Amino acid sequence: MTALDFSTTLGNAWFPAPIFTASGCASSGRELSQFFDLSDIGGVVTKSVMMKARTGRPTPRMAETPSGMLNSIGLQGPGIDAFIAKDIPFLIEQRSRIIVSIAGETVEEYSTLARKLRSVSGISAIEVNISCPNVENRGLVFACDPEASRRVIDGVRRTIGGELPIIAKLSPDVTDLPSIARGVVDAGADALALINTVLGMVINLDTMRPHLGGKTGGLSGPAIRPIAVRAIYQVHADMPQVPILGMGGVTSGKDALEMIAAGASGISIGTASFGNPTAIMSIQNELKELLITKGFTSIRQAIGFAHRPEEV
């Protein structure tokens, strides 16, 4: 077999494989561990955790759409203390690499979450989710506001110190994504997670009202993949040195390679796991074979390959 260096890095964090779960699509790994060994993938990105336990939005929380789905969960979760006490030890026991995703309602809450995580060992990186669309007040989507995005990342960076990589998760629902990306990188983000779900809505024709309990929801799945590829390509073109964790509708090794060629250093699998709990493993295997077939000897060679100069 051809030697392929399948490892990747996000900031100073090293991972043996480039495929990850996506935050909010794998809980804290327990349920998927019934179907494959969590240590076999790059790592688990846990569901965005907040300071306090949160019940989330009312049902219906889901609507299937053509090649996609809307979700309106609203960050249901156990709160940071229970998460650190129960979920981190489980993942460590599984020998999984861990990226903890955090979400706050205020700039200060993000810093407090970072402070709680600073002393926890076994974490490879922190994903700062500033782009969850399922919050009551759209003004709270920090990633739609360049200044608010900077302040959140700056606060987390100051709290966490220089060691642990920070991955800022951004929304595609903005006019100028590269400028927001530049802002969070200037503020101390080591890497970017692109993209969060796209804000959407379905009207129920029986009730003639919005179908979801939360009215709007986040669109995910293959329907949004071209948006994700474009976002990754744009940001990589602007800042080729900044690693990107790419996501948005990846369901096959080909889809993953497309995003890597656009500029992603790693790929998160979200909605595909809902339809197929072993999707992550098959995507990882397909990607490995595809890279070898195409003559790459490392992931690094393929990252941003679509940006190479025209051959003459």
Place this chain on the structure above:
Amino acid sequence: MALINKNASQILATVVSNKRVGQYHQLIINIGDLATVCKPGNFVAINVGGENSRMILRRAFAISRVSSSSTFGGTMELIVAPHGQGSKWLCARNEGSVIDVIVPLGTAFGIPTEPVQVLLVGGGYGSAPLFGLAEVLNARGCRVDMLLGASTASKIYAPMEGKRSVNSLRIFTEDGSMGQSGRVTDPIRDLINDMNIAVIYSCGPMAMLSAIDAITRGTDVVHQCAVEESMACGIGICMTCVLPVSDTEGNITMQRSCIDGPVMDGAHVQWDKVGKAL
């Protein structure tokens, strides 16, 4: 928690038969040895639409019965109403079709350790898993009475052979086209008063489950219900199929109907808060 699905496997399974029964389809699917670990109340998540489908989510169906000794090896029976695109696709599968299934999923009905008296209440095709449950309860020595209801006769699912495991079966239709005219919940209060019912098992629309809870509240009757809420994954990771449920200390949390259910204690479900923000 996740240990609930410890027997679950994702397999390619062959459709052994597909028959129309009233407004429903009865599908028999070969699942090999997995049939031996399926319990009444468990469900299956099936990939629909084929490889290039725009339907990306699995569809969940209650397992109505399993047989581990058929000529085809282990099989499961599903009773499917061709409502939406996914279930229509499944009902169009011919004998010999291969489908991607994950089975068995979710919590099962609790079976009493003593041969107590039980009442089974089914609404529409929700009656299907109750016949498999009746066989198990019957083998335990329980007296099993069954009430089935639907809006109209063609929506009643009550196979001849299923009746063997029940001591009595009464059918209710809202339009009076079969059995007694009325709702399946109408006789429950009198039955609780007249008979020594220890457990009510129910499966059907949420409004029916809620109505049964209103009747059993304040009595000693245990109500085990199989809930339904639209789900994306069926394995506990998407958090869409939640219901408000109280724990023993009275704290209300959103529990997943796929992995913390579908069988839940009806007294713990906060029926008045379903679909509302907590």
